[in-house]
Amino acid sequence: CDTLEKANLFIKSLSSPASLANYVAGELELPSSPQTRFIDSFDPKTGNLLYKVLCTQEADIETAIGHARTAFKTWSKTPRVERSRHLRRISELLEDHRELFAVWESIDQGKTIDRARVEVDRAISNFSYFSTYILHEQTAARMIDGVALTYEHRSPAGVFALISPWNMPLYLLTWKIAPCIAFGCTAVAKPSEITSMTAYLLGVLLRKAGLPPGVVNIVLGDGPTTGAALAASPSIDGVSFTGGTQTGIAIRRNTAHQIRKHLSLELGGKNPTLVFADAMQPESRERTLRIAASAAFENQGEICLCGSRIYVERAVYKLFVAEFAPYVATKYILGKTMGAVASLQHYQKIRGYLDLAAREKATFVIGSVPAVMDKHDQGGYWIQPTILTDVSKDSALQKDEIFGPVVTISPFEDEDDAIRLANDSEYGLAAVLLTNDAARLRRVGEQMMAGLVWANCWLVRELGTPFGGMKNSGTGREGGEYSRDVFTVMRTLHLGT
Numbered sequence: 412c413d414t415l416e417k418a419n420l421f422i423k424s425l426s427s428p429a430s431l432a433n434y435v436a437g438e439l440e441l442p443s444s445p446q447t448r449f450i451d452s453f454d455p456k457t458g459n460l461l462y463k464v465l466c467t468q469e470a471d472i473e474t475a476i477g478h479a480r481t482a483f484k485t486w487s488k489t490p491r492v493e494r495s496r497h498l499r500r501i502s503e504l505l506e507d508h509r510e511l512f513a514v515w516e517s518i519d520q521g522k523t524i525d526r527a528r529v530e531v532d533r534a535i536s537n538f539s540y541f542s543t544y545i546l547h548e549q550t551a552a553r554m555i556d557g558v559a560l561t562y563e564h565r566s567p568a569g570v571f572a573l574i575s576p577w578n579m580p581l582y583l584l585t586w587k588i589a590p591c592i593a594f595g596c597t598a599v600a601k602p603s604e605i606t607s608m609t610a611y612l613l614g615v616l617l618r619k620a621g622l623p624p625g626v627v628n629i630v631l632g633d634g635p636t637t638g639a640a641l642a643a644s645p646s647i648d649g650v651s652f653t654g655g656t657q658t659g660i661a662i663r664r665n666t667a668h669q670i671r672k673h674l675s676l677e678l679g680g681k682n683p684t685l686v687f688a689d690a691m692q693p694e695s696r697e698r699t700l701r702i703a704a705s706a707a708f709e710n711q712g713e714i715c716l717c718g719s720r721i722y723v724e725r726a727v728y729k730l731f732v733a734e735f736a737p738y739v740a741t742k743y744i745l746g747k748t749m750g751a752v753a754s755l756q757h758y759q760k761i762r763g764y765l766d767l768a769a770r771e772k773a774t775f776v777i778g779s780v781p782a783v784m785d786k787h788d789q790g791g792y793w794i795q796p797t798i799l800t801d802v803s804k805d806s807a808l809q810k811d812e813i814f815g816p817v818v819t820i821s822p823f824e825d826e827d828d829a830i831r832l833a834n835d836s837e838y839g840l841a842a843v844l845l846t847n848d849a850a851r852l853r854r855v856g857e858q859m860m861a862g863l864v865w866a867n868c869w870l871v872r873e874l875g876t877p878f879g880g881m882k883n884s885g886t887g888r889e890g891g892e893y894s895r896d897v898f899t900v901m902r903t904l905h906l907g908t
C-alpha cells in the first residue's frame with residue numbers, strides 16, 4: 412500500500428490476518444526466503460489474532476544494512492537545511508494522520524486511545540524538535556597561546572541499528588529515528604515483534620514523505636533472530652537500544668569485540684516514589700495522590716519511568732494508604748482509563764508476581780491474583796490496578812521490574828531512611844519526590860541514584876534534557892546535544908598559526 416489511507420483500509424479489509432511488510436530502500440517488502448518464519452501478533456484487549464510479523468533473517472538484514480550504507484554516502488553530506496526539511500515534512504504528515512496512528516497504537520499495544528494520542532503527539536515532536544535543533548548548532552573555535560587555533564569537528568557516525576520495545580512503540584522508535592537521521596546517519600530500525608503496526612505504518616509514511624530510499628529501513632522480527640543479528644552485524648557502526656536490562660547485557664556481550672561500535676543502552680527501572688509527611692497536608696494532598704497514582708498506573712504501569720515502589724513517611728503512612736486506594740480505584744478503571752497489558756506472555760509474568768505476593772502473604776489493598784491464562788483467546792489481558800502493602804524489602808516484588816499495574820507501599824522513618832530505601836535497587840532510572848520543602852527537594856534529589864528525578868511532577872519532558880539511567884538502567888544519555896553525541900563522531904583539530 413503506498414498511502415496511509417490505503418494501508419489502513421487494506422488492514423481493516425483482511426478477512427484473515429496477513430503479514431506486515433518490511434520497509435527497505437524506500438519499498439515495502441516481504442522476505443526473500445520462502446523459509447521465513449512468521450510470528451503471530453495479538454490484540455491485547457480481546458486476545459484475538461491481529462496480524463503476522465515476519466521474522467527477518469540475517470541475509471535480509473544485511474541487505475537492509477547495505478541500502479543504509481549506500482544512502483549514508485549521500486545523506487551524511489546532505490546540507491542540514493535539507494535534512495531539516497525532510498524531518499519537518501515527516502512531522503507534518505504524522506500530524507495529518509495522528510488519529511490513524513493513535514487508533515492502531517491503542518489496538519496493537521492495549522493502551523487507551525487517550526494515552527496513544529499523547530504518544531503520537533510526542534512522536535510528532537521528536538521529528539519537529541530535531542528538525543530545528545540541527546539548524547542552530549554552532550562550533551566554537553579557541554586560540555591556544557597564539558600558536559594554534561583549535562576547534563571540534565563532528566561528522567555523522569554511520570549506519571545505526573535502532574531497536575525499541577513494545578510499551579510506547581511509535582514514540583520510542585521515533586525518539587531514535589529522528590535524531591539519527593537529523594545528524595546525518597542512516598538507520599536499520601527494528602520495533603518489538605509484539606507491537607509492529609505503527610512501525611509498519613511509519614514506513615508507508617516515510618515513503619510518502621519522500622525521504623530518500625535507504626535513509627531509514629525498518630525490519631520486523633523477534634529479538635533472538637532479527638534483533639541479535641542486527642545489533643551484532645559488523646556492518647553496523649552503532650546501536651541505540653531501548654528495552655530490558657538482560658537484553659542490554661546480551662547486546663553488550665554480543666558486540667564486546669567490536670570496540671568501535673557505539674552503544675547507547677536505555678534499560679529497565681524499578682523506580683521509587685517518596686512521599687514526605689508535608690505532601691499529605693490538605694492543600695497538597697490531591698496533587699500528591701494524583702502524581703503518585705499516575706506514576707504507578709499510567710499506561711498500565713508499562714512505562715520504564717513508572718514509580719512502582721512507593722515509600723511514605725511513617726507519620727502519614729496509614730493516611731496515605733487509606734486515601735490512595737480509593738483514589739486509584741476511581742481514577743484507573745479497566746477498559747476506560749486503563750488498558751490491557753501488552754501480551755499473554757507479559758500477563759503471565761505479572762500474574763506470577765501477584766501469585767508470589769499471595770504466597771508471601773502481602774496485603775492486597777486493592778486488586779487480586781488474576782485468573783490463570785494459558786492460551787490467547789480468553790477475552791484479553793486485563794489486570795486490575797493492584798496496591799500491595801506488608802511486602803518485605805528483600806522480596807522480588809520490591810526488587811524486580813514487574814512492568815505492570817502493581818505498586819508496593821512501605822513506610823520510612825526519616826530522610827536518611829528514605830534515601831537509603833530509594834537507592835536500594837540494582838536499577839537507577841528515575842525517582843519521584845513529593846514534598847513542599849524546597850531545601851529537601853534539592854538535598855534528597857541530589858542524592859538519588861537515578862538519571863531522572865521528578866519533584867512534585869512526573870513524566871514532564873523537554874527534549875533537550877539528558878535522558879538515561881544509572882546502574883543497571885543503562886549507559887549513555889539521549890536528547891538534544893546528548894543525542895548528537897550518540898550519532899556523531901568528534902575530532903579536535905589544531906591549526907597552527
Ligand code: NAD
Nearest residue numbers: 575576577602603633634638639654655658677678679715
Ligand atoms: P526487550 O529487551 O525484551 O525487547 C526490546 C527490543 O529488543 C525488542 O525489539 C526485542 O525484539 C529486541 N531484542 C530482544 N532480544 C534481543 C537481542 N538478544 N538482541 C537484540 N535485540 C533484542 O524489552 P521489552 O520487553 O520489549 O520492553 C520492556 C523493557 O524495556 C522494560 O525493561 C522497560 O523498562 C524497558 N524500557 C526502557 C526504557 C528506557 O528509556 N530506559 C523505555 C521503555 C522501556
